[in-house]
Amino acid sequence: MVNGNPIVEGFIEAIELIIALDPQVVEITIRSLYVSLTATFFAALIALPLGALIYFYEFRGKHAVVSTLQTLYALPTVIVGLVMFLFLSNIGPFGFLRLLYTPGGMIVTQTVLIIPLLMGLTVSALSGIDRDKRYTITALGASRLQTVMTIISEARFAVMAGVLLGFGRAIAEVGSVMIVGGNIRGATRVLTTAITLNTSMANYSLSIALGIILLSVALGVNLALSLVQRR
Amino acid sequence: MAIIEAHGIRKSYGSLLALHDVDLAVEEGEILALIGPSGSGKSTLLRVLDLIEPANEGELSIFGIDVVAERGRWLDLRRRMGMLFQRPIVFNASVYDNVAMGLRYRRASGDEIDRRVNEALEAVGLSRYTRSRATDLSGGEQQRVALSRVLVTDPEVLFLDEPTANLDPTSTATIEEIVMRLNREAGMTVLISTHDLAQGQRLAHRVGVMIEGTIAQTGPSSDVFRAPKDRRIARFVGVQNIIPGRVVSRTEGLTTVEAGGRQILSATPPPADKVEIVIRGEDVSLHRREPMHEEAENLFPAMLTRIEPAAPFVNVTVHCGCDLVALVTARRADALGLREGVGVWISLQAKAVHLIPLTGH
Numbered sequence: 331m332v333n334g335n336p337i338v339e340g341f342i343e344a345i346e347l348i349i350a351l352d353p354q355v356v357e358i359t360i361r362s363l364y365v366s367l368t369a370t371f372f373a374a375l376i377a378l379p380l381g382a383l384i385y386f387y388e389f390r391g392k393h394a395v396v397s398t399l400q401t402l403y404a405l406p407t408v409i410v411g412l413v414m415f416l417f418l419s420n421i422g423p424f425g426f427l428r429l430l431y432t433p434g435g436m437i438v439t440q441t442v443l444i445i446p447l448l449m450g451l452t453v454s455a456l457s458g459i460d461r462d463k464r465y466t467i468t469a470l471g472a473s474r475l476q477t478v479m480t481i482i483s484e485a486r487f488a489v490m491a492g493v494l495l496g497f498g499r500a501i502a503e504v505g506s507v508m509i510v511g512g513n514i515r516g517a518t519r520v521l522t523t524a525i526t527l528n529t530s531m532a533n534y535s536l537s538i539a540l541g542i543i544l545l546s547v548a549l550g551v552n553l554a555l556s557l558v559q560r561r
Numbered sequence: 562m563a564i565i566e567a568h569g570i571r572k573s574y575g576s577l578l579a580l581h582d583v584d585l586a587v588e589e590g591e592i593l594a595l596i597g598p599s600g601s602g603k604s605t606l607l608r609v610l611d612l613i614e615p616a617n618e619g620e621l622s623i624f625g626i627d628v629v630a631e632r633g634r635w636l637d638l639r640r641r642m643g644m645l646f647q648r649p650i651v652f653n654a655s656v657y658d659n660v661a662m663g664l665r666y667r668r669a670s671g672d673e674i675d676r677r678v679n680e681a682l683e684a685v686g687l688s689r690y691t692r693s694r695a696t697d698l699s700g701g702e703q704q705r706v707a708l709s710r711v712l713v714t715d716p717e718v719l720f721l722d723e724p725t726a727n728l729d730p731t732s733t734a735t736i737e738e739i740v741m742r743l744n745r746e747a748g749m750t751v752l753i754s755t756h757d758l759a760q761g762q763r764l765a766h767r768v769g770v771m772i773e774g775t776i777a778q779t780g781p782s783s784d785v786f787r788a789p790k791d792r793r794i795a796r797f798v799g800v801q802n803i804i805p806g807r808v809v810s811r812t813e814g815l816t817t818v819e820a821g822g823r824q825i826l827s828a829t830p831p832p833a834d835k836v837e838i839v840i841r842g843e844d845v846s847l848h849r850r851e852p853m854h855e856e857a858e859n860l861f862p863a864m865l866t867r868i869e870p871a872a873p874f875v876n877v878t879v880h881c882g883c884d885l886v887a888l889v890t891a892r893r894a895d896a897l898g899l900r901e902g903v904g905v906w907i908s909l910q911a912k913a914v915h916l917i918p919l920t921g922h
Contacts, residue, residue: 462648465608465644466707471663
């Protein structure tokens with residue numbers, strides 16, 4: 331082993347950990363993907379129809395709703411973590427669900443975290459369909475429902491890009507999963523919380539290994555995003 | 562029978578008044594061109610007539626049905642009409658799926674869609690692109706996709722909103738040809754808006770001139786070009802000479818008008834005492850010496866003051882009490898040896914001198 335620089339050593343050890351498929355690394359990675367993918371799935375299930383409703387229906391305060399959503403894009407994750415902690419803890423209204431310090435609780439929290447982002451991006455994806463296209467759909471004799479379906483299908487790539495962004499925000503955030511999940515080894519430890527902990531314990535090699543994995547996931551999301559946006 | 566009848570149509574967007582007092586009747590089987598400057602309300606009117614958006618006021622009947630009273634039938638009526646827009650609009654799908662849209666909305670069977678879409682693409686010469694992504698095609702090709710998408714639905718009325726404004730001459734010719742053939746062979750009623758006067762003349766049986774949100778004049782294109790009803794229409798149809806004058810007398814079917822100390826004869830009955838004389842530049846003939854056997858009622862000497870090229874013509878301004886612009890071919894201007902400062906004779910038929918009432922401006 332090269333003597334001296336702990337960073338270089340840590341980096342080499344990290345590569346070894348990844349290549350050897352270290353069980354701890356694999357377990358944390360899988361949990362991280364599981365939590366954030368599930369959260370993205372449920373968030374999309376809720377946010378896409380709601381976003382579409384906001385876009386297609388005219389109501390008072392529509393503009394205010396859209397601005398609020400856009401403000402919530404930047405919602406601090408620790409705030410969401412704190413609020414969800416209070417909701418899910420024994421003193422909170424949803425304490426009976428026993429979700430605090432479980433992956434289930436982390437999924438719910440990340441779902442809440444990215445719903446505004448997915449809703450807002452759905453609204454702007456649908457708004458990206460210009461007026462002339464909407465006139466064309468109407469002129470071709472589409473019923474109300476057919477119009478909605480055509481516009482959604484036309485905006486599908488932009489909507490998909492929004493979902494990918496949501497996933498990216500979920501997997502990369504640390505604040506809320508730390509508070510709600512508690513970073514319990516073998517139960518609620520995910521990539522970001524593991525990196526935080528191991529770094530503070532000077533366990534650099536594991537941190538770097540997990541960091542490389544997190545970066546590659548982020549890179550993969552970006553790659554998929556640019557593929558989608560090119561359509 | 563009028564297939565579309567509109568009275569007193571008014572449409573505004575917030576404080577912007579787009580249409581007002583629009584009266585229009587479109588006969589079954591005719592091609593009507595709406596001509597007018599940009600922003601005069603042509604597109605808005607087409608959208609109102611195609612039931613894409615409602616008017617704020619007015620009566621409108623389409624296929625004999627009062628559409629203001631019967632909002633519930635708009636979808637059915639809309640499905641009997643079709644519209645092609647100025648900007649080529651295609652959806653992010655294959656050419657085939659683009660053309661099939663209208664038929665799918667109408668719940669046509671798969672076999673029928675297949676047959677008609679392939680037929681339609683054949684007709685516009687795009688068969689080889691059936692499976693291509695429509696957004697990958699050129700502008701002209703996209704517009705042909707858009708046209709076949711409308712035509713497969715067999716509309717009884719076809720609206721064309723400046724359909725060739727962004728296209729090259731070949732694509733324009735293809736689209737004009739298809740529209741004229743459908744009108745001739747299938748008796749399709751066509752409403753086309755255009756700011757291209759020549760296109761209006763070429764295609765339409767009748768033109769309507771739209772100025773500032775209303776239809777200012779309708780009639781055969783020759784009427785609108787030669788006998789515009791007011792100054793704004795005259796300006797839009799490209800009349801070079803609009804000269805204020807005073808009616809002096811009316812004898813034997815000819816009106817004498819005095820303008821700039823010169824008496825000009827017109828075949829138009831006087832519309833008022835104070836008038837404006839409307840003369841198209843191409844109706845003014847220039848001669849180097851006094852013509853001997855000239856039959857034009859107006860003949861007088863003038864001084865050439867300005868020559869301005871406007872290929873393939875030249876605009877020649879002459880002074881004969883008032884300024885007159887004549888449109889002469891570049892070749893004839895050469896042959897006559899026209900240059901600034903020379904004396905010329907101008908002749909002008911009374912029929913070519915149109916009179917409109919003088920309005921404050």
